Amino acid sequence: MQIYKVGGAVRDRLLGRPVTETDWVVVGAHAEELLARGFRPVGADFPVFLHPETGEEYALARTERKSGRGYGGFVFHASPEVTLEEDLIRRDLTVNAMAEDADGRIIDPYGGQRDLADRLLRHVSPAFAEDPLRVLRVARFAARYAPLGFRVADETLALMRELAASGELAALTAERVWKETERALLEPRPDLFVQVLRDCGALRALLPEVDALFGVPQTASHHPEVDSGVHVLMVLRQCAEHAQPLAVRWACLLHDLGKGLTDPRHWPRHIAHEQRGLPLIEAVNARCKAPRECAELALLVGEYHTHAHRALELRAQTLAELFQHFDLYRRPERFEQFLAACEMDARGRLGFEQRAYPQADYLRAAAAVARGVAVQPLLAQGFKGAELGEALKRARLAALKVFREERRAKAP
Numbered sequence: 001m002q003i004y005k006v007g008g009a010v011r012d013r014l015l016g017r018p019v020t021e022t023d024w025v026v027v028g029a030h031a032e033e034l035l036a037r038g039f040r041p042v043g044a045d046f047p048v049f050l051h052p053e054t055g056e057e058y059a060l061a062r063t064e065r066k067s068g069r070g071y072g073g074f075v076f077h078a079s080p081e082v083t084l085e086e087d088l089i090r091r092d093l094t095v096n097a098m099a100e101d102a103d104g105r106i107i108d109p110y111g112g113q114r115d116l117a118d119r120l121l122r123h124v125s126p127a128f129a130e131d132p133l134r135v136l137r138v139a140r141f142a143a144r145y146a147p148l149g150f151r152v153a154d155e156t157l158a159l160m161r162e163l164a165a166s167g168e169l170a171a172l173t174a175e176r177v178w179k180e181t182e183r184a185l186l187e188p189r190p191d192l193f194v195q196v197l198r199d200c201g202a203l204r205a206l207l208p209e210v211d212a213l214f215g216v217p218q219t220a221s222h223h224p225e226v227d228s229g230v231h232v233l234m235v236l237r238q239c240a241e242h243a244q245p246l247a248v249r250w251a252c253l254l255h256d257l258g259k260g261l262t263d264p265r266h267w268p269r270h271i272a273h274e275q276r277g278l279p280l281i282e283a284v285n286a287r288c289k290a291p292r293e294c295a296e297l298a299l300l301v302g303e304y305h306t307h308a309h310r311a312l313e314l315r316a317q318t319l320a321e322l323f324q325h326f327d328l329y330r331r332p333e334r335f336e337q338f339l340a341a342c343e344m345d346a347r348g349r350l351g352f353e354q355r356a357y358p359q360a361d362y363l364r365a366a367a368a369v370a371r372g373v374a375v376q377p378l379l380a381q382g383f384k385g386a387e388l389g390e391a392l393k394r395a396r397l398a399a400l401k402v403f404r405e406e407r408r409a410k411a412p
């Protein structure tokens, strides 16, 4: 049997990027031979094995035919007769369809090195269509490699458009879609993930609520970029610039969904879009099976981002309620993530990227004041149970009133 390094490890080494995981392909072997050498199968009908020591993936060279819709609808044909070239041609992109032998020699039958040099994400063959998840993979690779100058080849985008139009994307499982989305959002250009999906019509199938934001105008004084969809892309870009974690990026992607529901007669204003968006955010969270941390933050940012922007005008009572609603006293880190998302929202506007966001520091200071109210004196006064809770609320409100008066006195 012959064993070759394949896929991302070859691509990233040629690009001079760090290689985090290595995939291997095994040519000229039966499954039994790998099992005899101690390899562990990853699944019953899947010709992929884990190395007994490294745990890396070794796949038998295979051709793949589609038998039905969706994942699990695959039939694999793996046999010792399948050649390396036959295996490589059914892979997604030319830059992913190169192999490297034990001597470091590159086997590149489909022009992967040329496309690396040309900075092109190009499909290898019509077999690309065997797995619709590849539409998301290409968008994710665009989000990752755009800073190196990569773009999606026109003919690949056309094929992606056909796949999206065929309705095949609907058959993808939520888990596979989430995995790609999560990774893509954490790449250096998460905005391009959304942009590429939109360019090929996949955004309408996967996230119609986000797709609906494009073409919806906002007030130019607050949003010089005008278009609500463009604004979301700019906010995602800010998230990457500021190295925000996944939950913040997810919340930013969904924060303005309500704007897609505004009656066009009311454009460019979007009164109460925060509330209108909540059922949509809820629906996207559920459909995508977003993890709880992401789902919760998206709802909070959706409902309260305008509160944050208006922080300096909020009454003490409103601040107290906001903190209560955020469960600030037990979850201070979630409030920090909320502030981060709101700051990205404020900066993700044309020409506002460098603008300060004093609202965040103001709310941080107010939160510190509310959190600083001590329970001890109230206990000493004999408060217990529900009464203690009420007394604590009153004490926090009083402290926030003082904070607010002091800030207003100092304001220019």
Ligand SMILES: Nc1ccn([C@@H]2O[C@H](COP(=O)(O)OP(=O)(O)OP(=O)(O)O)[C@@H](O)[C@H]2O)c(=O)n1
Residues within 6 Å of the ligand: 006, 007, 008, 009, 021, 023, 090, 091, 092, 093, 096, 097, 131, 133, 134, 137
């Ligand atoms: N839907 C898929 C998934 C994977 N592959 C092939 O399997 C390889 C390994 O897959 P994976 O590890 O998922 O992707 P990588 O290209 O290694 O990229 P990453 O850096 O994201 O791991 C890919 O390079 C590609 O050749 C494919 O053709 N189609």
Ligand SMILES: [Mg+2]
Residues within 6 Å of the ligand: 007, 008, 009, 021, 022, 023
């Ligand atoms: Mg890989």
